Amino acid sequence: MDPVPPDDDRPWPGAAEDQGTPEALSGAVSGVERREVPAVLGRACIDALDITGASVSLAGSGDARALWWSSDERAGQLAEAQYTLGDGPCRTAFEQAAPALAADLTGGEDASRWPVFAQQAVALGVKAVFCLPLGANGLAIGTLDLYRDTPGPLSQRELSFAFPAAEAITTALLALHAQAGTHHGWSAEWLDTMETDHEEVHHATGMVMVHLGSSPEDALARLRAHAFGHGQTVTETARDVIAGRIRFHD
Incomplete structure (x- = not known):
């Protein structure tokens, strides 16, 4: 990684010069x-x-x-x-x-x-x-x-x-x-309050766990591997699992 260059005297863009x-x-x-x-x-x-x-x-x-x-x-x-x-x-x-x-x-x-x-x-x-x-x-x-x-x-x-x-x-x-x-930490309920498609990943991970009888970590790894191998995002693959278009087998 290139070293960080020394500081310069330019003011922050859009900020007053005397404002920290x-x-x-x-x-x-x-x-x-x-x-x-x-x-x-x-x-x-x-x-x-x-x-x-x-x-x-x-x-x-x-x-x-x-x-x-x-x-x-x-x-x-x-x-x-x-x-x-x-x-x-x-x-x-x-x-x-x-x-x-x-x-x-x-x-x-x-x-x-x-x-x-x-x-x-x-x-x-x-x-x-x-x-x-x-x-x-x-x-x-x-x-x-x-x-x-x-x-x-x-x-x-x-x-x-x-x-x-x-x-x-x-x-x-x-x-x-x-x-x-x-x-008690960043719980699933907390993350679910945000605007995110990743709840679909959680749902699909649970389905893959059932398909394979695997741990959550292994199920998510299979989702990611399938997504990467098929040029998809993991969210797109999750949607296919939920819709029944993909079913994982050992």
Whole structure:
């Protein structure tokens, strides 16, 4: 991965030169309902940073994941690709509770680290992805994913905006989680409150478990393998299972 270039003296795009990052973020979410904070701050990142789009994903127990917000269709497709593959910078950032910064998916170390994801990302027109964990104390509850249609790292100045944005998103989501009354981790009920197609994946995974007499992990792995082998997303394969168009056998 290319080293992060030194900071520069350029002001943040769209922000007053005398306005610090915390103040800029506080101003952006002033009067905004907590549920809308991830979207507002995601758009603020797009305005302030040299990126093309962004998304926010949450993760529950096991392999449950759900897309909370995406700036555009491509950002959603990028998140779905990682969910289908079970691999990518987003997955790495979540599992390691540490940033996963892929400055160039067209070749080199970043492309080698996530080779299949890199190929799919480039096919979507995405050349760089920057994933920041949402969480605290070494535990992640999801990720803030930023992408760009050209390769290149984020500058230190840009990172100094993105990290506080991720922290502010985390604070809003944790407050919503407490408000929802789910105090024992990111439960399936919590994830189901979001606008997501992944409940179809959960349903199909249960059906495949019955077909094969397998564990949830093995059933989801079979869904993913079928999706990858047939050029589908895992959500599309799940819909085929639910409709009875696909039945898995040992």
